[in-house]
Amino acid sequence: MSESLRVGLAGLGTVGASVARALAAKADELTAQCGRPIELTAVCARNRDQDRGVDLSQAQWFDDPVALAKSNQIDVFVELIGGEDGVALDGVTTALEAGRHVVTANKALLAKHGVGLAERAEKAGVILNFEAAVAGGIPIIKTMRESLSGNAVSRVYGIMNGTANYILTRMERDGISFANCLADAQRLGYAEADPTFDIEGHDTAHKLAILTSLAFGTQIAADDIYMEGISNIALGDIEAARELGYRIKLLGVAQRTPEGIEQRVHPTMVPLGSVIAQVEGVTNAVAVEADIVGTLLMSGPGAGGDATASAVIGDLADIAKSQPGRQQAPALGRPADRLQPYKRARMRAHEGGYFVRMTVHDRPGVFADIARHMADQGISLESIVQHGAAPHPVPMGPDNPYGEDEETPSPKTVILTTHETTERAVRDAIAQIVEDGHLISRPQVIRIERAG
Structure with a gap:
């Protein structure tokens, strides 16, 4: 021997x-x-x-x-x-x-x-x-480094942080606020005393940067990742997503585009019927889309x-x-x-559907102006719904770019989803709505991802 x-x-x-x-x-x-x-x-x-x-x-x-x-x-x-x-x-x-x-x-x-x-x-x-x-x-490194040789990968994405997935799962399943779910995660040892690294996407970004290099043969570029965490996700967003047939997950996504490689970490709405939507608790899941194998999804314990x-x-x-x-x-x-130098694709070039929640003044013309600004940017709306109360909007403050109106009537919440459009178009439309003075809190924008 x-x-x-x-x-x-x-x-x-x-x-x-x-x-x-x-x-x-x-x-x-x-x-x-x-x-x-x-x-x-x-x-x-x-x-x-x-x-x-x-x-x-x-x-x-x-x-x-x-x-x-x-x-x-x-x-x-x-x-x-x-x-x-x-x-x-x-x-x-x-x-x-x-x-x-x-x-x-x-x-x-x-x-x-x-x-x-x-x-x-x-x-x-x-x-x-x-x-x-x-x-x-999950043996994703070995799979990508060895088992997928010869495949041209077009996209890799997944749930790569168990703490964030646990919080989002509990919010939906038990109707508990983000703050209370985070406290439970800390008590159970799923989240650190300072949970920023997990809930704001840094942990997922590090993992995504490694997978991006393996997927596309580029140098690791952890500093070139668009990143949003889950701390602004409200129960109203969770409930609205479910009503629309979606579930919110914190995803890391890397894909090849004509402009370069796009890397992004952010809350994402995935169809309830998709496999990745069923990944709950501290479990992780990573999907790879490639030309020969098609779509491969691996799920399992992501930590511990x-x-x-x-x-x-x-x-x-x-x-x-x-x-x-x-x-x-x-x-x-x-x-x-x-390894090729990493060429970053602009996040604003990302294409897909979007979920937008806006808390607005309850006054005539708001719906019409929102629809007009969306149309001006070439955005086709899939649905638009009005609710009578705001689902926990982000409080106004000195750093809030949308201003404040102390004489505001009781707010209304407008929830809309779009057909496939671009990040730039959505952001430009929202900027115009802001200029009209309709918003009384920061809007919530969540991307809708095609997922297996």
Whole structure:
């Protein structure tokens, strides 16, 4: 039997401890599958005395991840520390330069430094695997990097953040406000004390940037993503969407357009009958549209210790099965020097249907003016409905660009959906409605996405 694959594990938090337990519990099975043992020979963590539910007495302890990365006692450096810079970056860089394979679950690190790290891995002739960085236990990285070879991808999209999906699911199912759902998510451990990274779309954007590079052969461009979060989604939007036959999800979407690649993260209305609309709670789902395979949708647990550990173990198994001396598959699907510069398509060029909720003054002519401004922009309305009360509009304030009228009669809510149009047309029409003085709170604009 071949020699063991010696693993150095940096980070023994929820995921790291799950990885250590899985390596111990599945040792015989992994040996049978890979043709060689996978052995945890070294670990790095702040607290050596914490009970992690696994015997680590045979592993060498390191206090410094960089020292672990340099160690001759390991073949693979597993980075589960987190953070886009600092010791995580130093450890991964050191390991690659020392000729060690690397496995990481760090999407922030890859979104910022992925191309450079891929170049280092290729130069050293080692493997850089990161299945756990996107969508937890869903094997989307391997699928896109290897299984879809030869396919021309036109679009990749999905639910990539369990916290946001949990909140939207609870709002619809239980009729609970955003604030109360967020508080529940924090109590249950689904959301951090500072949930901004999840609910405002940053986490999804990091994952989307990695998938975009794999899908379209471009350099990673995490800073070129249009991003909106879900904090402005009101119960009225959830209810109106359901009445219209839609469900609201926070989606990350990347697609090829004549102008370039469009990357966007925002709340999206998807048809109730679509598969992705059925993805509830903390579950993730990623869809890929390509010319040969058609549409492929994968769903599963997007976070959590065991789900993420499963992806890490899969990456380690791939390394254990690899042949020494053979050229390794490029980390980003093609050699880093062949990745094309990212060319951003303007968000305003996006085409599709739109849901618009406006809280307006209850006075004659409002409906007619709204319809006229939409028509002036070439927008065809699919439906327009008026309600007597506003569904929790965003409060007026000194930074509100729409002004304030203290003599406003009781407000009305106008909800309309459009046929396929452009972002520019919708925004221009709303600007004209603002100039007319009809709006008394910020409008809600949600894109309607064609989804599988």
